Amino acid sequence: MRRIILTTESGADLPAELADKHNVHVVPMHVIMDGQDYLDGSLPVTDIYDYYDRTKKIPSTTSTNSHEYFEFFTKIKKDFPDCIIIHIGYTSKASSSFQNAIIATEDLHDIFLIDALNVTGGLMAIVMYAVTLLENEPSIDPAHLVEKIESKVPKSRLAFVPGSLEFLRAGGRVSNLAYLGGALLKIKPRIELMDGNLVSTKKYRGKMDVVSEKLMRDYLDQYDIDRGQLYLLYSIGLDKEIKQRMDEMAKEAGFKNVKWIQAGAMISTHAGPGGIGIAGLEV
Structure with a gap:
């Protein structure tokens, strides 16, 4: 039985303890302040508020780029040979991140991409639904799992x-x-x-x-x-x-x-x- 691995973006706000517990791999998006690019999750959120208090500006936020996605997925494939990846992504309507994931996987195999059309808790709800499905039925057919996850996107x-x-x-x-x-x-x-x-x-x-x-x-x-x-x-x-x-x-x-x-x-x-x-x- 081939292993199925779930992935998502930091914009899902999935707590680290849940990601670790359920083996969900999370790729970071980006925060840019004072000309410096930070990986989302690498700095306290209070730094954003401090930045606004100091400058009266908000930081820029940017998507995960296609190269980062390629590195992210290929590392998982290296660590878990013959695995199948199901990626549940940040809404494509508010970020280029999902499109970048599509570009990154053009020459990769056994990766399913799902546009969750949601962010933060709405995205996390779909991810955790997928976690529950997979843990309750580890041998589920990947295509069937993707179908069930996609059915929850509009819900x-x-x-x-x-x-x-x-x-x-x-x-x-x-x-x-x-x-x-x-x-x-x-x-x-x-x-x-x-x-x-x-x-x-x-x-x-x-x-x-x-x-x-x-x-x-x-x-x-x-x-x-x-x-x-x-x-x-x-x-x-x-x-x-x-x-x-x-x-x-x-x-x-x-x-x-x-x-x-x-x-x-x-x-x-x-x-x-x-x-x-x-x-x-x-x-």
Whole structure:
């Protein structure tokens, strides 16, 4: 029986302990600050916030390039001869990373590429679904496994509220006028992945403790999420009491397992500190 290995990008925000436990290989994306290129995960997220405080600019984030993908996949093939790789990638609608993976694998064999059309917790939910399938049925046919994973791509639902409009403004995602109006009225946008694109689908008004509860209620009203697992995301700076309340709401809604995930550099660079998100798979 040939070994199947799952891979993904650092933009999935898959915690290292989960990646190690389930043997998921993660290729880093990039963060650029002060002209220096850092591999995602090689520096604390707080360095991004410090950089913004110092410069009033956000770092640049870039995709994994095709050469890095080639090196990544060939090393796995060297370490695990005759293995089959299933790569679950960051949405192609928001990054060139997936296209670079396609280029890198043109002359490689036994590598399946899946565009998850999602990021951070939404991508991680699909990866962990694949982990569960593979661990429950190690001898599963690779093509069948890919088919089952792909069937879950449109069912992965991610919604998050940035902690700060300042970072969205610094990144050019909101205008100065919109920023001033939003700050004055305490308006916070709800961001979702729609067909792989990051889209503002709703606006909330109020402090984050109020907004987070509205986000949870709206999310659960809108989507029939599998009660087996819910992922809650936060960027550094989110109040502990908000996290406790979100835990309570998730348990009240019948979720058996709730996992908190810290947003990594790809999301934190644009969402800023104190953001919150929810991800899960529809039944």
